[in-house]
Amino acid sequence: MTEKRRRAPGMSPEERRAMIVAAALPLVAEYGTAVTTSQIARAAGIGEATIFRVFADKEEVLDACMHEAMRPDNAVKQIASISLDQPLPDRLSEAADALSAHLTRMGTIAGALYGSGHRRPAREATVQNEQEMERGRIASIEVIKDAVAELFEPDQDRLRLPAGQIAGVFLALTFTRGRVNGLAEGADLIEIFLYGALKAEEQA
Numbered sequence: 001m002t003e004k005r006r007r008a009p010g011m012s013p014e015e016r017r018a019m020i021v022a023a024a025l026p027l028v029a030e031y032g033t034a035v036t037t038s039q040i041a042r043a044a045g046i047g048e049a050t051i052f053r054v055f056a057d058k059e060e061v062l063d064a065c066m067h068e069a070m071r072p073d074n075a076v077k078q079i080a081s082i083s084l085d086q087p088l089p090d091r092l093s094e095a096a097d098a099l100s101a102h103l104t105r106m107g108t109i110a111g112a113l114y115g116s117g118h119r120r121p122a123r124e125a126t127v128q129n130e131q132e133m134e135r136g137r138i139a140s141i142e143v144i145k146d147a148v149a150e151l152f153e154p155d156q157d158r159l160r161l162p163a164g165q166i167a168g169v170f171l172a173l174t175f176t177r178g179r180v181n182g183l184a185e186g187a188d189l190i191e192i193f194l195y196g197a198l199k200a201e202e203q204a
Contacts, residue, residue, distance in 0.1 A: 072143050
């Protein structure tokens with residue numbers, strides 16, 4: 001008797017949504033709201049109808065892409081992988097790179113969507129939704145700050161403030177540098193953050 005082959009278990013709706021969003025993100029970055037669900041389906045290797053089993057319409061896919069771009073998970077994972085055996089400036093340099101990539105991703109997706117006319121329907125623009133978005137933004141920053149604080153903890157005895165507070169200052173500086181013309185980048189930014197604006201001979 002031939003043994004009957006078992007079918008591989010299908011994806012859950014949540015897994016399928018995540019797969020579709022992952023396929024859609026680079027297309028949204030390139031085409032903005034002009035991206036089509038048929039393009040997304042081809043990129044995901046599925047039939048177009050499959051998209052509408054887990055999303056109500058294209059607008060919901062675009063909203064999900066924006067939500068995914070704002071998630072701090074990737075940045076937190078990269079920061080958590082930074083070796084604490086490195087000198088503090090090297091740890092912070094890697095963290096700054098991870099945060100820069102996170103901000104670039106958010107900016108690319110937001111710019112592509114809102115620059116091409118994507119807006120949430122008026123019925124969704126409620127005070128409650130705005131408050132929920134703000135709570136989500138604050139929660140994301142707190143998660144990132146906790147990850148950055150761990151980079152400072154091995155040097156806590158050398159810090160003027162607790163690691164968590166120092167991490168908050170570092171994030172504020174890092175998040176601002178892309179919006180302030182002429183603000184130091186890379187190693188110069190880390191140098192100024194750790195040792196101030198004065199030259200070494202002027203600090204005595």
